[in-house]
Amino acid sequence: xxxxxxxxxxxxxxxxxxxxxxxxxxxxxxxxxxxxxxxxxxxxxxxxxxxxxxxxxxxxxxxxxxxxxxxxxxxxxxxxxxxxxxxxxxxxxxxxxxxxxxxxxxxxxxxxxxxxxxxxxxxxxxxxxxxxxxxxxxxxxxxxxxxxxxxx
Amino acid sequence: xxxxxxxxxxxxxxxxxxxxxxxxxxxxxxxxxxxxxxxxxxxxxxxxxxxxxxxxxxxxxxxxxxxxxxxxxxxxxxxxxxxxxxxxxxxxxxxxxxxxxxxxxxxxxxxxxxxxxxxxxxxxxxxxxxxxxxxxxxxxxxxxxxxxxxxxxxxxxxxxxxxxxxxxxxxxxxxxxxxxxxxxxxxxxxxxxxxxxxxxxxxxxxxxxxxxxxxxxxxxxxxxxxxxxxxxxxxxxxxxxxxxxxxxxxxxxxxxxxxxxxxxxxxxxxxxxxxxxxxxxxxxxxxxxxxxxxxxxxxxxxxxxxxxxxxxxxxxxxxxxxxxxxxxxxxxxxxxxxxxxxx
Numbered sequence: 001x002x003x004x005x006x007x008x009x010x011x012x013x014x015x016x017x018x019x020x021x022x023x024x025x026x027x028x029x030x031x032x033x034x035x036x037x038x039x040x041x042x043x044x045x046x047x048x049x050x051x052x053x054x055x056x057x058x059x060x061x062x063x064x065x066x067x068x069x070x071x072x073x074x075x076x077x078x079x080x081x082x083x084x085x086x087x088x089x090x091x092x093x094x095x096x097x098x099x100x101x102x103x104x105x106x107x108x109x110x111x112x113x114x115x116x117x118x119x120x121x122x123x124x125x126x127x128x129x130x131x132x133x134x135x136x137x138x139x140x141x142x143x144x145x146x147x148x149x150x151x152x
Numbered sequence: 153x154x155x156x157x158x159x160x161x162x163x164x165x166x167x168x169x170x171x172x173x174x175x176x177x178x179x180x181x182x183x184x185x186x187x188x189x190x191x192x193x194x195x196x197x198x199x200x201x202x203x204x205x206x207x208x209x210x211x212x213x214x215x216x217x218x219x220x221x222x223x224x225x226x227x228x229x230x231x232x233x234x235x236x237x238x239x240x241x242x243x244x245x246x247x248x249x250x251x252x253x254x255x256x257x258x259x260x261x262x263x264x265x266x267x268x269x270x271x272x273x274x275x276x277x278x279x280x281x282x283x284x285x286x287x288x289x290x291x292x293x294x295x296x297x298x299x300x301x302x303x304x305x306x307x308x309x310x311x312x313x314x315x316x317x318x319x320x321x322x323x324x325x326x327x328x329x330x331x332x333x334x335x336x337x338x339x340x341x342x343x344x345x346x347x348x349x350x351x352x353x354x355x356x357x358x359x360x361x362x363x364x365x366x367x368x369x370x371x372x373x374x375x376x377x378x379x380x381x382x383x384x385x386x387x388x389x390x391x392x393x394x395x396x397x398x399x400x401x402x403x404x405x406x407x408x409x410x411x412x413x414x415x416x417x418x419x420x421x422x423x424x425x426x427x428x429x430x431x432x433x434x435x436x437x438x439x440x441x442x443x444x445x446x447x448x449x450x451x452x453x454x455x456x457x458x459x460x461x462x463x464x465x466x467x468x469x470x471x472x473x474x475x476x477x478x479x480x481x482x483x484x485x486x487x488x489x490x491x492x493x494x495x
Contacts, residue, residue, distance in 0.1 A: 058342075060302035062249055069213035093391060093427070099274070099465040102494065105180070106271050108218050108241060108253075109301055111210055112178070131213075 034139075035088065037148040038123065040132045043068065050150040056133065057089065059101075059110040064131060072113035073125045073134035079117055085135050177209040181495050184272040190486035200225055201490070204270040206239070216243045222270055237322070238270060238292070253297040256322055259290045260297065260311035260335040261351045263385040263398055272492040276394055276430075277458055278470050279488075281418040282438040287447045288381060288402045288416050290351055293331060294322045307339040309347075318355040318379070329354040346386040354378045377446055378405045394422035394430065404446050412441035422460070430460040451479035466494040 037053070039045060044066040055061040056070055063069055075082035077094035086097035101112045116122040119140045126132040127144035136142075184201030206220040218241045226234035241255040258269045264281060268274050269291075283289050295315025303309065316324070317331030330353075337347025356376055383400035397419040405411050415438070422432035434456035442449045458472035472488045 055302065060249075060307065062245055095427075095462065095465045096391060102180075102465060103267070103271075103274060105178070105208055106206065106274065107267055108239075108243070111176075111208075111216070 034137050035085065035135055036138050036142070037150070038126050038134050038136060038142060038145040039148050040126055040128075040130055041144070041146050042130055043133070043146070045146065045148055048148065048150060053148065053150050057135075059104060059113075062110065068131040071111075071129050071132040073122050073129070073132055074113045074115055075119065075122060075136075076115045076117055081119065081137055082115075089135060177207065179205065179207050181205045182271050182273055182492065183495070184490055184492040186278065186491075187489040188486055189488075190484055192482075192484045192486075201272060201492075202270060204238075204272075214245045216245070217241070218243070220270065249302050250298075250300045253299060254295075256292060256294045257297055257313065257315075259293040259315070259333055259351070260299075260313055261333050261349050261381070262289055262383065262400070263345065263347070263387055263396070265289060265291060266335070267387075271494070272490065273466060273468055273494040275492070276396060276420055276422055276432060276460070277434050277456060278472050278490045279474075281398070281416070281436045282452055282454060283398070283400060283416040283418065283436075286414070286416055286438040286440065286452075288400060288414055288438070288440075290318065290331065290333070290353070290381075293317070293333065294320070295330070302339070305340075309335075309337045309339070311335040317353040327355055341388075343390040344388045346384075348384045349382070351381040352379065375406050375408065375445065379403070379446075380405075392424045394420070394424075394432065396420040404444065406445065409443060409445055412444040414438075414440045414444060414447060428462045430462070432456075432458050432460065434458070453477045468492055 037057075043064055048065070052061070052065070056064070057072065059070070059072060061070060074085060077083050077086055077098055083094045086092050086094050090097055090100075092100065104110050105112045114125055116125065119136045122134050122136055123140060123142065123145055126134045133148070134145075182202070182204040185198070186201050187196065187198045189196045201224070203223040204220065205222075206218065209217045211217060218239060219237070220239040222236050222238050223233055224236075225232060228234075237256060239256055239258060241253050241257060243251050243253045245251045258265050260266055262283060264283070268280075284291065293313060293315035295313055297311060297313040299309075299311050301307075301309045311333070312335075313331075313333040315331045315333070316322075317327075317329060319326040332352045333350070335347060335349045337345055339345045354376065379402070381400060381402040383398060385396075385398040387396040388394070389396075397417070399417040400415065402414040402416070403411055404414070418434065418436035420432060420434045422430045424430050434454075436454040436456070437452065439451045440447045440449050453476070455475045456472055458470055460468055460470045462468045468491075470488075470490045470492070472490075474486045474488060475483060476486075477483045
């Protein structure tokens with residue numbers, strides 16, 4: 001019994017050491033060259049920090065600071081903008097990005113985003129759905145939504 | 153028994169209809185076909201795996217539903233196939249990232265059980281760890297789960313569950329004791345999760361065990377067993393590196409026989425050499441005490457070397473060589489193949 005407890009202790013120590021050794025730490029950027037973060041006009045965004053927004057767009061926060069449910073809208077990775085968002089915002093390959101959302105839903109940890117093939121449809125979704133947030137290119141018509149400026 | 157099964161099916165159908173009419177309902181699924189060439193069999197076998205359907209529905213901003221049913225080969229069934237309800241969960245998100253979930257769950261004990269379970273296309277290897285077939289792990293629990301996820305900077309999480317426990321079915325408990333499960337974890341970096349987990353229950357020997365495993369000694373039926381299982385896990389999956397490991401200690405205590413100690417552990421490591429290719433290694437061991445009355449005594453080790461090719465996130469092909477060493481038995485070698493898809 002003592003030997004088994006000792007084995008368990010060493011294993012747990014090993015696990016903790018491994019976790020300490022892996023020091024990959026993504027830095028979420030608050031500004032992107034061609035991309036803009038949009039939200040439903042009713043979302044209270046005052047003072048939203050980039051770290052807070054990172055948690056929201058990764059579906060790690062289910063509600064906005066004002067308590068409203070978060071609804072994420074994104075472009076499909078089959079679209080050029082979708083793969084750009086996966087790469088620049090999520091820092092994932094398109095495969096990792098798609099798998100991330102599939103696993104999130106399968107594990108029952110959250111709700112997958114609504115995926116779109118047209119930026120105009122995505123902007124329309126964000127403008128109509130209370131609590132919605134999305135990422136589109138700067139060139140698209142942004143009427144009916146508010147643009148999020150993040151604080152670092 | 154048939155009536156109970158029909159009743160479950162009716163309730164599930166009702167929930168399904170209800171969900172389909174609700175807003176934002178999605179149906180997804182997994183399926184796999186395997187092949188096995190083993191030196192303990194003269195034949196090479198192609199076998200159907202499982203067809204798994206899972207339905208999610210966001211009913212209101214705070215209430216959601218998740219249902220999962222599996223269709224799989226079962227020689228006991230007149231049609232050779234069985235349908236089972238693997239999960240039926242109603243979730244109420246009462247505050248921020250804190251929720252209460254009721255229904256039938258994959259017990260939040262063991263990372264593999266929590267993350268993968270039936271999602272073969274998500275599995276890093278072909279098979280589940282031996283932990284699942286050993287009877288040590290409480291695979292499903294029907295009950296109430298309190299859950300908090302992604303709390304604070306290090307994304308801490310807790311899951312505490314009270315359930316019907318060992319020997320019960322999805323309708324009733326066969327004794328006065330409830331099972332208690334606790335999972336505490338942290339995900340300080342994207343793709344990383346580590347934590348500790350525990351399971352406690354009391355039941356009578358002779359009860360149907362975890363995942364259909366049976367007690368060993370009929371003469372000891374109705375002997376009261378107190379079970380305590382504890383473990384730790386670590387996983388890290390990022391673009392190139394894949395690491396996953398768990399260790400569990402299981403202790404069954406009876407007044408007459410005393411304490412028996414059983415262990416289970418596995419470690420998986422993969423490295424993405426090209427965008428779609430992941431070679432991997434896995435070592436998996438289960439050791440059940442020779443005085444154990446509830447589980448079959450054995451010491452089983454499995455060594456795996458494999459290669460995974462990912463066509464996309466929804467389709468992959470795996471090829472594995474496995475060597476299994478069992479105490480008081482001969483070693484077996486096998487080549488396994490699996491095509492797994494999500495849809």
